Amino acid sequence: MKRAYCILSATLISSALLVTNGALSADTPLGLPPLIVPVDNEITEAKVALGTKLFEDSRFSSTGEVSCATCHDSDSGFTDSPKVVSEGIHQLTGTRNAPTVINAAYMKLQFWDGREPDLESQSAQPFLNPVEMGLTSHEPILEVVRNDRAYRRMVRRAFSIDPDDVTMDHVQKAIASFERTIISGNSPFDRYRYGGDETAMSEAAIRGLEVFEDDGRCVSCHTISQSFALFTDGKFHNLNVSFDRISEGIGNLTQAYSERREAGTNLNVDVLTEADVSELGRFAVTGEWTDTGAFKTSTLRNIEVTAPYMHDGSQETLEDVVDFYNNGGAVNEGDPINDFQSSGIRPLDLTDQQKLDLVEFMKALTSPEYASSGIAED
């Protein structure tokens, strides 16, 4: 796996050196669009190397046992599959299923509720979360970096600064740069749709693609474009996943949390430590009622290796997910639909064959470098 990143990274970095204005434009994997890189954080080999080391370093947790890679494990498609929700220090659990880092670089907003705008700002949060890495400040990270000979050398190379002057800004930029190299396409679907290889997908998967784009209505949110496919609209939807936990007292909950937001509460901590606040979804971030119980559309790339599914990992298999959507957002047909469910979700009336085909199609979204992780290939 490590080697694959290196190759991927090397490709990206060589591209990065060719472009100005921060935009990468060439040599992206088949099926992905050019990656946009912030102008103030150009990808360099030195930064990626530093970011990789930071990502995997468990010294940045209060117990010294948890790193970013603990929950975003390359061997599990950069998730902690098959865990339902992530496990931090002292086996403490949060409220949400670890989203994959793969192609997170393309996300317009980060986290399930979009509470951080980019990879740089996202990367600073888990260190301080009491159920993730449990530090009380970022200072211990900087202490380690300033005093570790390898880090000092890497910081100097990456940012041309005296390592004593390293700040979290450098740490975040390095981690983000590493994450921008974790982009992955070239799945059987990509080779079929964009590579002109009609044999790249099975017949069942080809039928499944048709369901995906037509009767299944999947493509409305899990987008496929003419020359690339991110399989996400980057928007937030209330699907009716586990919202019934808070339906009862929703009026009091929204009002109470709005007041807490105004008073200045810690959103990052609240959403992972308070089950009911977590279920508010994007509402907790924006305070807008249209966002009540809404979570970000996740990408479907490598979905087979990142089970379980949904923001709280409450759905075990892809078959479960298809049934859920087919029922109009209900685990069991006839389950109550919450009042705030996104109006794009409705019963689909798919046949059993269509449902099977749909699952086969989703299995064709796994990139070759992850095909052996998580669930073994048939």
Add this chain to the structure above:
Amino acid sequence: MSGILNRRLLLKGSLAGITASCLPLSLIKLSFGATAPAKDFTFAYISDSHIQHIRGKEFVRNWDRGLIRAVAECNLMSPKPDFVVYGGDIAQLALPQEIDHGLEIMSRLNYKTHYVMGEHDFYLDMGEYWERQLGPQWYSFDHKGVHFVVLNSILTYDKWVNKWASGAERMGVMAGLDDPRGSPFMVGEEQRRWLAKDLAAINKSTPIVLFSHSPIQKIFKNWNFWTEDAEEIQALLGPFENATVLYGHVHQIQYNQIGNITFHSAMATAWPWPYPESYAQADNALPVLTVPMNRADPFFERDATGWQFVDVWSGKASVNYSLPQNTSRTVAYDFEAGRPVDTKYPQSLLAPQDHY
């Protein structure tokens, strides 16, 4: 325009914690400003849900969901509205089961609700079932210094009413949008007499807010964006310093100023109508219609349905329309121009109606 901005700020400040783009209903805020701030209050406005029976216990899911969401979000309002107004067309074909199903959804509201009759509630049995469930078809009430009037503006000529073989046939024809067999809406003589008497007792400086289902203006006859005796109702409102008419039926954003009367429409919870062609007859121009909505994403059934805040400042309305999956809009009263203007799209494509 600075006056508008000031009032918008005041609106925002007085509704701290609520974002304008999040209301699945029309939220009306009445304000009496510095002279009597204690009288400020809000009410919500939900309209045109068109609950439609299919068979057995089945109803059209899309229309159900629109009303369910409006009710749920209305219940989240903070500060709480003093009451809710339902603007008419709770049913599609006035079937008792449609009215009951709609009222069952509405019953989850935590607030007192006043209902307005729509033609889709009426023409099956001439409003009999609706009236049995909800009471009088026209009435007035006072709340914190404002005189509210509810009219049934969707009546029509007796001759037309009596020409059909069945109520269902009559309802079917009236439910059609551009059906030449239809008949124009009107308030009618009986109600006009009642209204004249009702208003006679009211001080001319008291703000009047009138609810009707049809516009009390003559916008486009073929779609019954029309009230046959609109001029006579307008004449009754004429002597009042501040009169506002809020109406449903049109499923889109409209606003207009005729003399002292400010008109605002409400969005539907069910579906949007496109903007009508202008009425071709001489001496009839359209009210200001805002620019067509940017219908960005029809995948969402709630797209181009809408909700709004309305701030009636000393009787003048400022309306903030919140459009799901779309950019919110504000139509505010411009004191210099003496009429409401769209603050985002101030350029009007058509001259406002100043005669009719």
